[in-house]
Every structure is written in C-alpha cells, then in structure tokens.
Amino acid sequence: xxxxxxxxxxxxxxxxxxxxxxxxxxxxxxxxxxxxxxxxxxxxxxxxxxxxxxxxxxxxxxxxxxxxxxxxxxxxxxxxxxxxxxxxxxxxxxxxxxxxxxxxxxxxxxxxxxxxxxxxxxxxxxxxxxxxxxxxxxxxxxxxxxxxxxxxxxxxxxxxxxxxxxxxxxxxxxxxxxxxxxxxxxxxxxxxxxxxxxxxxxxxxxxxxxxxxxxxxxxxxxxxxxxxxxxxxxxx
Amino acid sequence: xxxxxxxxxxxxxxxxxxxxxxxxxxxxxxxxxxxxxxxxxxxxxxxxxxxxxxxxxxxxxxxxxxxxxxxxxxxxxxxxxxxxxxxxxxxxxxxxxxxxxxxxxxxxxxxxxxxxxxxxxxxxxxxxxxxxxxxxxxxxxxxxxxxxxxxxxxxxxxxxxxxxxxxxxxxxxxxxxxxxxxxxxxxxxxxxxxxxxxxxxxxxxxxxxxxxxxxxxxxxxxxxxxxxxxxxxxxxxxxxxxx
Amino acid sequence: xxxxxxxxxxxxxxxxxxxxxxxxxxxxxxxxxxxxxxxxxxxxxxxxxxxxxxxxxxxxxxxxxxxxxxxxxxxxxxxxxxxxxxxxxxxxxxxxxxxxxxxxxxxxxxxxxxxxxxxxxxxxxxxxxxxxxxxxxxxxxxxxxxxxxxxxxxxxxxxxxxxxxxxxxxxxxxxxxxxxxxxxxxxxxxxxxxxxxxxxxxxxxxxxxxxxxxxxxxxxxxxxxxxxxxxxxxxxxxxxxxxxxxxxxxxxxxxxxxxxxxxxxxxxxxxxxxxxxxxxxxxxxxxx
Numbered sequence: 001x002x003x004x005x006x007x008x009x010x011x012x013x014x015x016x017x018x019x020x021x022x023x024x025x026x027x028x029x030x031x032x033x034x035x036x037x038x039x040x041x042x043x044x045x046x047x048x049x050x051x052x053x054x055x056x057x058x059x060x061x062x063x064x065x066x067x068x069x070x071x072x073x074x075x076x077x078x079x080x081x082x083x084x085x086x087x088x089x090x091x092x093x094x095x096x097x098x099x100x101x102x103x104x105x106x107x108x109x110x111x112x113x114x115x116x117x118x119x120x121x122x123x124x125x126x127x128x129x130x131x132x133x134x135x136x137x138x139x140x141x142x143x144x145x146x147x148x149x150x151x152x153x154x155x156x157x158x159x160x161x162x163x164x165x166x167x168x169x170x171x172x173x174x175x176x177x178x179x180x181x182x183x184x185x186x187x188x189x190x191x192x193x194x195x196x197x198x199x200x201x202x203x204x205x206x207x208x209x210x211x212x213x214x215x216x217x218x219x220x221x222x223x224x225x226x227x228x229x230x231x232x233x234x235x236x
Numbered sequence: 237x238x239x240x241x242x243x244x245x246x247x248x249x250x251x252x253x254x255x256x257x258x259x260x261x262x263x264x265x266x267x268x269x270x271x272x273x274x275x276x277x278x279x280x281x282x283x284x285x286x287x288x289x290x291x292x293x294x295x296x297x298x299x300x301x302x303x304x305x306x307x308x309x310x311x312x313x314x315x316x317x318x319x320x321x322x323x324x325x326x327x328x329x330x331x332x333x334x335x336x337x338x339x340x341x342x343x344x345x346x347x348x349x350x351x352x353x354x355x356x357x358x359x360x361x362x363x364x365x366x367x368x369x370x371x372x373x374x375x376x377x378x379x380x381x382x383x384x385x386x387x388x389x390x391x392x393x394x395x396x397x398x399x400x401x402x403x404x405x406x407x408x409x410x411x412x413x414x415x416x417x418x419x420x421x422x423x424x425x426x427x428x429x430x431x432x433x434x435x436x437x438x439x440x441x442x443x444x445x446x447x448x449x450x451x452x453x454x455x456x457x458x459x460x461x462x463x464x465x466x467x468x469x470x471x472x473x474x475x476x477x478x479x
Numbered sequence: 480x481x482x483x484x485x486x487x488x489x490x491x492x493x494x495x496x497x498x499x500x501x502x503x504x505x506x507x508x509x510x511x512x513x514x515x516x517x518x519x520x521x522x523x524x525x526x527x528x529x530x531x532x533x534x535x536x537x538x539x540x541x542x543x544x545x546x547x548x549x550x551x552x553x554x555x556x557x558x559x560x561x562x563x564x565x566x567x568x569x570x571x572x573x574x575x576x577x578x579x580x581x582x583x584x585x586x587x588x589x590x591x592x593x594x595x596x597x598x599x600x601x602x603x604x605x606x607x608x609x610x611x612x613x614x615x616x617x618x619x620x621x622x623x624x625x626x627x628x629x630x631x632x633x634x635x636x637x638x639x640x641x642x643x644x645x646x647x648x649x650x651x652x653x654x655x656x657x658x659x660x661x662x663x664x665x666x667x668x669x670x671x672x673x674x675x676x677x678x679x680x681x682x683x684x685x686x687x688x689x690x691x692x693x694x695x696x697x698x699x700x701x702x703x704x705x706x707x708x709x710x711x712x713x714x715x716x717x718x719x720x721x722x723x724x725x726x727x728x729x730x731x732x733x734x735x736x737x738x739x740x741x742x743x744x745x746x747x748x749x750x751x752x753x754x755x756x757x758x759x760x761x762x763x764x765x766x767x
Contacts (some may be wrong), residue, residue, distance in 0.1 A: 261765050267534050
C-alpha cells in the first residue's frame with residue numbers, strides 16, 4: 001500500500017513510504033481512510049459517547065474521572081448541573097461545595113464533550129439522564145465488546161435498568177422509579193430485584209468471557225436462558 | 237559430556253539449527269489489559285501488561301511520550317536450586333532496565349504522552365534462554381493489550397560449539413562456560429537488531445556465523461508467534477461476527 | 480481497573496445485599512466462588528498447584544531440600560513459606576506490597592508449620608542434623624479479593640501433589656552420607672488428612688460472608704481468619720483488619736466458617752483424587 005491512495009488512520013504508521021499496521025486486529029476501510037482496530041485496548045473516547053466513570057480526585061473547579069482510558073478524564077465544574085437546576089456562573093461557594101456534590105469513589109454517567117489534544121476526554125453531565133449513580137452494581141468489560149447503539153440506557157423487561165458505557169463500564173441497577181432524581185442512599189431494593197441484578201451481572205460477565213458483543217438484545221436472551229438455573233448456582 | 241554427538245544431535249535430540257518446541261497463548265489472565273504465556277522447551281514465561289494508563293508518579297510523566305515500567309522476576313521455584321529472591325536483586329534490576337530500553341524503541345511511544353505502561357514478566361520455569369522467553373512473552377502480551385508497536389520483537393540465543401553454531405540454547409548447554417552465548421533480539425521484518433548481548437569469548441571470524449544463526453532462530457520464532465497472533469485475531473473476529 | 484475506594488451508595492448496596500443473603504453475584508453468604516484447580520504443572524518442583532477463579536490466579540510450587548532442622552525442633556522437618564505478589568495487577572492492595580506479602584507469609588507459617596498439620600517427623604533423615612525442608616512458594620499472578628483463602632487451597636493441593644524422594648543413609652567410616660534415590664517408586668506422598676484450608680470470614684453489616692470479593696472487603700468491619708480441616712476442626716484463628724468484634728460475633732463467625740468449609744474441603748479432595756486418577760495431559764496455562 002502506498003500513501004497516494006490511502007490515508008493513515010489509527011493503528012497504522014508510515015515507514016519508508018509504506019503503510020504498516022502497528023497493532024494486531026481488524027482492518028477497517030472507510031473510503032480512503034485505513035484503520036486497524038485492535039482486538040482489545042483501552043477506551044478511546046469519541047465525542048458523544050456515553051460513559052460510566054469513577055471519580056478519582058476532586059480538584060480546582062474540576063473532577064478527575066477514571067474511564068478506563070489511557071489518561072484520566074476531566075469533568076469541569078461548569079459541565080455539571082447545579083443542584084436545584086439553576087443556570088448561573090459558578091461561584092467560589094460552588095467550588096467549596098464540590099466535594100459534597102461528587103467525591104472520590106462516586107460513580108457517574110456522563111457524555112464525552114470533547115477530546116483534548118493529548119487524548120484526554122472532557123465529560124459533561126448537563127442533561128437529566130446523566131449524573132451520580134447510587135444503588136447498583138458495576139461490571140467492567142473490555143470496551144471493544146460494547147456495541148455502539150442509538151441509546152445506551154436501557155430499562156430491560158426483566159425488571160432492571162442498565163447503562164452500557166462505551167468505555168466498558170456497565171452499571172446495573174434496579175428499575176428506576178418515577179422520582180429517580182431523589183435517589184437517596186437509603187435502601188429500598190427488594191430481594192427479588194437484587195436477584196435480577198445479580199443474574200444480569202453474571203450473564204454479562206459470561207458474555208464478556210466469551211468475547212461476545214454486549215447490547216440489550218444479547219443480554220436479554222442470555223438472561224432468559226439463565227432463568228433455568230438458580231442465581232446462587234451460577235459459575236461466578 | 238558432548239554438546240553435539242557424533243551423529244550431529246544435541247543432548248535433547250535436536251539438530252544444531254533447530255529451536256525448541258515453542259507454544260504460546262494470548263490473553264491468559266482475566267483482568268490484565270494484556271497477557272501472554274509461552275513455553276520455549278522447558279522455559280516457561282508469563283507476561284502481563286497494565287496500561288497505557290495515567291502516569292501515577294508526577295516525576296514519571298513525560299509530556300511527549302509514554303513511560304514504560306518493566307519488572308522482570310523469576311519465581312523462587314523456577315530454577316533447579318531454589319532462589320531466595322524473585323526480584324530486587326541486582327541482576328533482575330539490570331535486566332529490567334535493559335528490557336525497558338528495548339521496548340522503548342519498539343513501542344510507538346509518542347502516541348501516548350503523559351501515560352504509563354507497566355510490563356511484568358515472570359519466569360515460572362527456567363531452562364535456558366530466560367531473557368529470550370521474557371522478550372517474546374512481553375511482545376505477545378503487548379499485542380494482546382493493543383499497544384501499537386513498530387514490529388514484533390523476537391529473541392533467540394545462539395552459541396558456538398566446535399566451530400558449529402547451535403541455536404536456542406537450553407540450560408545444560410548454557411552451563412558450559414567456555415562456549416560463547418549470544419542473546420539476540422530483532423525486529424523480524426527489517427532484520428534490525430535491537431538487542432545483542434554476548435557472554436564469554438568469541439573469535440571475531442565467527443561473529444558473522446553466530447549472528448546469522450541467531451537471526452535465523454529469531455525468524456523461526458517469529459513465524460510461530462505471528463501465526464498464533466493471527467489465530468487469536470481470527471477467533472475473536474469469528475465470535476464478533478456471529479453476534 | 481476499578482479504584483479501591485467505593486462510594487457510599489455502592490457500599491450501602493453491598494451491605495443491604497448481604498443482609499438479604501443475596502450478594503452482588505447472587506451468592507449466599509456462605510457460598511464460595513467456583514474455582515478450578517490443577518496440580519503438577521511446574522516440573523521443576525516436588526509438587527505444584529494452580530488455583531484459578533475469575534480475577535484471581537495463584538500458583539504454588541513446593542521444593543523439598545535437605546537442610547538443617549530448626550533449633551527448637553531438631554527432630555522434625557519444617558516448612559518455609561514465601562508469597563510473591565510482584566505483579567502490577569495486584570496494585571489495588573492498600574499499603575506497601577512488601578508488608579502485605581510478609582503478613583501473608585507469616586500467617587501461613589503460623590498455621591501450616593506444625594506437627595498437628597503435617598507429619599513433620601517423617602521428614603527427618605538424620606535426627607538433629609539433616610531433615611527435609613519444604614519450601615512452599617506462592618506466586619500471585621492476579622488477585623480479586625480473598626487472597627489468603629485462595630493461597631491456602633492451592634497450598635493444600637500442592638501438598639497433595641508433593642512427592643518426596645527416598646533417601647538412604649550410608650555410614651562410611653563414621654561419616655554419614657546421604658544418597659537421594661532417583662527411583663519414582665521410592666517417592667513418599669504426604670498425608671493431607673489434617674491439612675486445613677483458611678476460610679476468611681468478613682463482617683458486613685450484621686452478617687458474615689465468606690470468600691469476599693474486593694468490593695466486599697472494602698465494606699468489611701472486621702475479619703476473622705479461621706483454618707478448618709477435613710474433620711471440621713479449627714486449627715487456627717486470627718483476627719485481622721480494623722474494627723473490633725464482639726465475643727459472641729466470633730463464635731458465630733466460627734460457625735459460619737465451619738459450615739462453609741465442609742463443601743469446600745469435600746469438593747477439593749474429590750477434584751484432587753479425580754485429577755490423580757485421570758492422568759490427563761496437564762493443560763496448565765493453555766486451558767481456557
């Protein structure tokens with residue numbers, strides 16, 4: 001392959017005017033652009049992706065978020081909705097209250113706003129569907145296994161809701177009730193709902209171990225197949 | 237004890253230009269970003285990769301390229317005589333430093349500024365060619381982790397016995413101190429030498445022969461590694477296309 | 480992948496789950512995760528075993544060497560342990576890795592290096608001078624909670640797999656010479672009847688769980704290590720971690736651990752016997 005007929009995409013490099021692959025994976029050709037996508041890699045964010053992240057640090061007007069990428073992602077103070085839904089400039093008081101809003105270890109669902117020059121991601125939660133995640137379980141899989149869909153928030157028929165983060169972090173929680181905004185840390189999850197969440201978790205991990213793509217249909221089918229067995233009998 | 241018998245066979249029945257039985261597998265650890273296990277004869281190595289991820293130590297952050305951490309350790313039961321320390325001794329630190337430099341030149345480091353890649357190789361059983369097994373395992377693990385590299389790094393040992401070259405030297409052959417031992421690592425496509433380490437004395441006339449033998453050994457190993465990586469990708473593709 | 484700090488919401492979810500006897504993966508409080516065990520995969524050793532669970536991978540190798548007996552026990556052989564956690568995949572351990580592995584090593588020594596666990600007298604060659612020393616080394620390749628229990632199971636399996644070569648003592652002009660036999664029929668097996676496995680019991684909320692995952696360990700308010708053998712006897716007890724325990728809690732935890740240990744010990748023994756009988760080619764790391 002020479003450079004005259006093709007453009008260099010991810011996973012390739014030029015040497016002596018020849019395009020070579022730098023990773024082991026699948027070749028994707030979009031017009032003249034040639035990319036090689038590795039079988040497994042850390043998350044490479046794109047604008048508009050839905051991600052689930054873990055807050056690792058509270059800093060000056062921003063939070064550092066772990067999204068399983070090669071650099072920590074940033075969530076700016078200006079990119080979150082203020083409690084109460086006000087629209088105003090962030091003051092010093094807001095800076096001091098940052099830790100009360102989100103602290104280390106908290107889980108959030110967010111959207112990728114932009115990608116910086118060095119590859120790090122800027123996230124935002126400026127929509128009612130994003131925000132802190134409280135009651136539920138986190139499952140981590142390889143990002144490549146998450147199928148890109150129109151929506152990554154699913155309320156499954158089996159009675160739970162899942163968020164399939166593009167970065168491989170999946171959040172499973174009991175079905176969100178009407179007043180989901182006021183989710184408190186007080187528990188109100190019944191044993192039945194917990195079993196559903198546990199069953200879903202095991203199904204997702206089983207699919208991931210077999211390198212199968214994860215999306216709402218594949219997870220639902222696996223869930224239905226697993227109903228033949230008791231949750232506590234599952235392999236993991 | 238003769239290393240090469242009058243019939244031209246070595247102690248383990250191999251011909252001088254034959255490498256040991258080579259088996260490898262990618263993705264053996266469930267939570268590492270990349271991992272690989274390989275067996276070169278009776279030498280067994282396991283490599284695991286964590287990263288690239290945010291560099292933890294502020295002192296290690298490089299604004300223009302990735303920082304590579306390499307740790308080489310040998311399990312205490314890996315050698316015939318039990319070792320006391322798996323790592324931290326001067327030899328392991330020296331090897332770790334050497335490996336770091338090798339991989340720094342093969343990994344496309346400028347793609348990941350401010351990040352860090354941790355490579356850990358554990359020798360579970362040592363029967364000669366430990367450094368080669370270490371390099372080969374680390375290469376496969378990096379492939380598994382999707383870290384972009386210029387090429388594979390394939391490594392092999394070679395020696396000279398009674399003016400005949402032998403490749404992929406095992407432990408009992410290595411113990412003959414009078415014979416030179418060459419550890420070689422190359423980028424197979426371009427045949428560029430990335431590591432060349434020699435122990436003991438060698439007459440300059442024989443250098444070309446032993447280098448050629450080493451390069452051939454590396455290329456034989458490359459064929460097997462390449463095949464295994466292709467199989468691995470094909471299997472993954474088959475599963476993904478089915479869903 | 481995940482950080483070691485859990486948010487309050489996640490912790491509460493785990494604690495409530497434990498209270499309802501439905502943990503994150505659907506297990507009950509006394510259920511162990513499924514694991515795979517394979518013995519005899521490192522040929523350089525006298526005995527070896529590998530334990531695999533999702534996220535945990537431990538390899539144990541036992542080498543028998545002739546050495547001097549310990550001063551206070553000059554007529555028996557002894558065990559020496561070493562735990563190696565050098566992989567970066569175990570970075571989620573709090574504190575210094577060296578201290579953590581030393582703690583594990585010392586716990587194992589305390590529990591296993593005893594006449595009540597193994598017939599150490601049978602490891603004597605020349606009383607007071609030469610004995611068999613078993614060096615038990617554990618390499619932790621990956622860790623996802625409950626490390627000590629996993630190491631103990633792998634150690635028990637490796638001991639089952641261990642073969643000590645026969646030694647003959649020749650008296651030549653007053654000098655005692657040892658000759659190690661190469662004959663596989665001369666090899667001795669070790670009896671693991673009294674060898675325990677460690678069951679760590681964590682107090683989460685008001686209940687106790689065994690085989691805690693990493694997330695559950697973060698929510699634990701107290702931990703008790705209980706070594707239980709095949710006859711369901713307690714061989715050792717150790718309280719670890721922060722948080723205090725009520726005496727009644729300790730009794731309840733012991734009962735929980737004993738209940739959980741019964742199926743564990745049975746299944747382990749069955750697996751080891753089945754493996755020995757089948758004589759299959761060892762897959763080792765090439766297995767799925």
